[in-house]
Amino acid sequence: MFENPFELVALISAIAAFMFALRASNEVTELRRRLNLLEEAARAPRPVQAQTEMPFQAGPTSAAAPPPLPPEAEVAPPLVTEDVATAPADVADASAPPPPLPAAAPGLEERLGTRWVVWIGGLALALGGFFMVRYSIEAGLLGPGVRVFLGGLFALALLGAGEWTRRKESISSIEATPIANIPAILTAAGTAVAFATIYAAYALYDFLVPATAFVLLGIVAMCTLAAALLHGPALAGLGVVGAFVTPILVSSDKPDFWALYVYLAIVSAASFGLARIRLWRWLAVTTIVFALLWTFPGLDLGAQLVAPHAFHVIAGFVLASLLVVCGFMFGPDIEDGTIEPISSASLAAYLFGAMLIVLSSGHADLGLITFTILVAATLLVAWRAPAATNALGAAAVFVFIVFAEWAVRANPDMLVLPGGPLPGIGPVATDSSVTLHLVMAALFAAGFGIAGFLAQGRSNSAIIPVVWAATATATPIALLVALYARIAHLDRSIPFAILAVVLAVAFAAATEALTRRETRPGLPISIALFATGTLGALALALTFALEKGWLTIALALMSLGTAWISIQRPIPFLRRLAAIFAAIVTARVAYDPRIVGDAVGTTPILNWLLWGYGLPALSFWGASIFLRRRADDAPLRMVEAAAILFTALLAFMEIRHFATGGQMTAAPSLLEFALQVCVTLAMAIGLERLRLRSGSIVHNVGAVILTVIAGLIAVGGLLLLENPLLWRTDVGGPIFNYILLGYALPSLLMLVLSYAVADHRPTAYANTLAGGALVFALAWLSLEIRRFYHGPILSTGATTGAEQYTYSIGWLGFGVVLLGVGILVNSERARLASAIVIALTILKAFVIDMSALTGVYRALSFMGLGIVLVAIGWLYQRILFRRQTPPPVAQTGS
Secondary structure, X not given: OOOOHHHHHHHHHHHHHHHXXXXXXXXXXXXXXXXXXXXXXXXXXXXXXXXXXXXXXXXXXXXXXOOOOOOOOOOOOOOOOHHHHOOOHHHHHHHOOOOOOOOOOOOHHHHHHHHHHHHHHHHHXXXXXXXXXXXXXXXXXXXXXXXXXXXXXXXXXXHHHHHHHHHXXXXXXXXXXXXXXXXXXXXXXXXXXXXXXXXXXXXXXXXOOHHHHHHHHHHHHHXXXXXXXXXXXXXXXHHHHHHHHHHHHOOOOOOOHHHHHHHHHHHHHHHHHHHXXXXXHHHHHHXXXXXXXXXXXXXXXXXXXXXXXXXXXXXXXXXXXXXXXXOOOOOOOOOOOOOOHHHHHHHHHHHHHHHHHHHHOOOOHHHHHHHXXXXXXXHXXXXXXXXXXXXXXXXXXXHHHHHHHHHOOOXXXXXXXXXXXXXXOOEOOOOHHHHHHHHHXXXXXXXHHHHHHXXXXXXXXXHHXXXXXXXXXXXXXXXXXXXXXXXXXXXXXHHHHHHHHHHHHHHHHHHHHHHOOOOOOOXXXXXXXHHHHHHHXXXXXXXXXXXXXXXXXXXXXXXXXXXXXXXXXXXXXXXHHHHHHHHHHHHHHHHOOOOOOOOOOOOOOOOHHHHHHHHHHHHHHHHHHHHHOOOOOHHHHHHHHHHHHHHHHHHHHHHHHHHHOOOOXXXXXXXXXXXXXXXXXXXXXXXXXXXXXXXXXXXXXXXXXXXXXXXXHHHHHHHXXXXXXXXXXXXXXXXXXXXXXXXXXXXXXXXXXXXXXXXXXXXXXXXXXXXXXXXXXXXXXXXXXXXXXXXXXXXXXXXXXXXXXXXXXXXXXXXXXXXXXXXXXXXXXXXXXXHHHHHHXXXXXXXXXXXXOXXXXXXXXXXXXHHHHHHHHHXXXXXXXXXXXXOOOOOOOO
């Protein structure tokens, strides 16, 4: 900082002198350049003017130019005839002065000389006033009173200079630079010095009591805003900042919030009025931000200061509605059907302040009433001024926040009566707070719902009716959920279920009424929103009235009902809603796969799993049929996926329940794995047949996934984890046992599936299934032989020679049977399987039988193998690949 103010003045004078000198030098250079151009133009020969450039010349037309007149001669004026008035426009315009050239962009010199110097000068003047006061204090030259008096005189001088320069510029022909207006800068410096002088008189010297200082600072701020009408936006910004900062500068041990908010209301009115007159959006936004910030002081005191805070937000809301909202009362004009962000944000800001008052005061009655009034006023303003339509969304969100916060409160005075025949019937009769919340909720639900329905068709814009419809459906549902959580404590409540049904009926009636209207912009989406509200309210009714499994079933039936409604009323969103219900049911089952917890029951098949999974599966299959009638889109695929999922889950859960005796957390068993493989393969076969008719990608992918799952369970469960050769497992009777169920039946199903996918999927896919069928067939045959020799426990006991010989005979016989089937039906795949089995038998004979068998069994094994191989060779030679003998050639005589 400069110790001497003259140093600052000298520096500023030097800068200004340098700027003026630079400008003078440039002007001299420009004048010299123009003089040279004029001299060159004078020396150049004068061009001959064409005859067409003299529209008023009399006499015959001649190609030669007339001789020049002597200087003393005077040309007589031409006669004015009617033809002159009818001269062509282009000829008349030829004598008009040329249009002015567009102004060039300001250069560095112009910016330095006309803008930056002015700004620096204004700042220097303001700092000069501050430093003069500081210097007088440090040097002790003048007393405090004289200092304040001189500061006031300096402020008045600057203000007077600003007004004098403004008037002089308005009288003269010099146009002021709009970005660096000298009168505005002088006035701004004067108001800054005035602020500092009054504040020094109050804070430094105690010449003024807080009330007087507050009033004087407010007057200066208001005068600054008024002067902005003449001096431009810079002064307006200074005035609004000074006005809102003034209460911070003037502190008091006993703050008066009523006086503060009355003052802020006056400042807001002046600022909004100035913004409206000059159409300064930034000034309106700045005022709203400062006013919202002034809502926070005193909120921590709870219900003690609700009244002044309520006055503050109500006054600001009214002023913003009257002066800021476009198309309402005194607000700026705007094109019909246009949503203007400042109009909506201004109302949303004061609604936010009202919400803070409610939350900070513990839902005091006055705070709730204020919030209700402002929400109702928002509906009214948005109804009359579409520019503020987006404020509806903010109002709906704030309403839900207020009731959600109240719902999670654990205040003992808001507890309800103990449960009786109708638990959750309502609050205590003497609990005024709960009663007030119920009344408010009813008013909000009716206000948003009715206004949203009546707003349809009033605007040519598409987005405006959609916003009204969205708030009309979302707000009542959100309020019902909040009340249910607070009063019924998320427990079963028939009264709330009845309210949800009433709400669903109201939304359904609105949907039907709108579908009969003439199509208007946004109406289809609004119809979809009301239809969504109908189904959402019905889902809430089921949630409130039902428990656990019944809720899952009800939500699944909602998906079916929604799909059916989409056929009757082709509203695009209904298809997505059916998919949403399917997703909700899926999430519900993922949370608790047993549907009803431990109350599943022990009865096989006929238990809660059948209803909890079977009915949703049927609902989703039915919904997919309805949805497919219109299109094959994402909602249909989601519902089809849910149908496949719940069908598979029904099978798996019922199998697990049956195999474990109702102990759903027990370890798996051979029976469970066998049933899962068989059922999964059967479902895969069904999907393979279904996909050929539907062409659905979901059916296609679902069939592959089920096949893979069956393969994993077969290999991991039947061949490894629960293989009776590896683990001590009782397989049951000699023929009808777990071996038949776990190996023979899966082998047959794999074979059927391989033929089902033949010619429709890659060859390797079908061959893999056929190979799996062969493996499980050999496994079944081998395990049955083991069962014949060892009884129901296959993992114990030594393998005798007779058993080894039986394996060889059994495998060999199985290969012969496959060969016979292949020959009878002419199946190359069966013959290839036969060759594989016989090759395995040969390998066993030379690797195992030669060393493991002794005596007659070894001889019989190789003798039987040889006979069979020779017979197979004969069959191939005589039947499959028999050579045709060519007929004898007849001999002719010589």
